[in-house]
Amino acid sequence: MDQQTPPFKCIWCHQQEPQVEFDKSHVIPQCAGNNDYTVLPxxxxxxxxxxxxxxxxEPHLLDDPLFHVIAVALELTNSKSKKPFRQKIFDKQHPSEERIKRHLSLKSTLSSNKLSLQISHQESGVLSRQYNTRELAWLSRAIHKIGFEAMAWDFYVRKKNIPIPIFDNSFAPVRAWAREGHPTNSIRPLLRFMGNKPAPQLEYQMWIQHGHKIYCWLNLYGDWYGMNFTSNSNTIDKHLAEWSPPIESNDIWVISNEMMSFDKYKIMHQR
Structure with missing residues (x-):
């Protein structure tokens, strides 16, 4: 088992001092509300x-419509600049497909030269994105990066044990995909589930099957992701389809070369 102290060996490229220099790494981007909670030393x-x-x-995750809406709803703030990460749901990068409907209700009271306004303001519209394979690949890489670093954070910061040493070659598939985009001919699949409401937290859970297949279930502000760290490109679809994540499968969709329901994905690959 690895020693739970910083090894001064990069968990991604495996280079060591003095070949490379090191600094702190934010598991979740600092600009998106990471207030030094999930930071690798x-x-x-x-x-x-x-x-x-x-x-x-990471910019491809930050630009994703669902993550964007969550960031606005939770009023995520850049922990360095102290400025809001995103202020409006409908902006130039995320315009509504339909005309935005706005409703404003005011109720005023006057007492001793004091005017008080009770305000109710709502707006509604439609955000959508037609993903191409390049965008899906970048999003998958960003989530696998966060998931693998969350495991490292669990080990080095929270001092929890992991079943396989973090530098073991078993993790070569997730390292190659997140850092290099390899293999280039397919997208490493992962599961996605949007909960009932955003939550201002990061949760990380790990599952181990048959002693060597490691799965991660990641809650990113209420946007849930499931992924496999160890299966190679030839077995990942079969192994992910065999997994039983802790949520009803009809609520889960799969990010792969195309997006589909988890139920459809299981039918395709559980053979």
Whole structure:
């Protein structure tokens, strides 16, 4: 079992000092409300990998319509600048497909030269996105990055044991996908489930099957994701379809080369 102290060896590229330098790594982007709660200390992710994820991979999650709406609803604030991450649901990057409907109700009272206004304001519209395979691939990579670093955070910060050493070659598939986008001919699948309401927290749970297949169930502000860290590209679909996540399957959809219900996905791959 790995020692639960920062190894000064990058969990992504496996390079060590002095070949690379290290800094802190935010499991969830700092701009999206990570107030130094889920942060990996220096010595776990190198600056090069950290910078790559922050500039190339994570922006595709931050731009996702569902994550965008959650960020506005929870009033997520950049923990560094103290400014709101997103302020409006309908903006230039996320316009409504239909005309936005707005309702404003005012009730005024006057007492001793004091005017009080009871205000009710609502707006409604439709956000949608027609994903192409490139966008789905980037989103999958971003979520696998967060999931794998959440496992590292569980181990190095929360001091919880993991069944396989984090540098073990069993994790090569998830490292290659999140960091390099390999293999390039398919999208590493994952499950997605939107709960009843956003929640200002990150939850992480792990399942182990047959001693070597490791699954992660990640709650990202009420947006739930399920993924497999260890199966290769030849077995990932079969293994993910065999998994029984802790939520009714008819509420789950799959992000892969195309989006579909988990029930349909299981029929396709449980053979």
């Amino acid at each position: 220096v010595g776990i992710v190198c600056k090069k990998c950290n910078g790559y994820f922050g500039s190339k991979v």
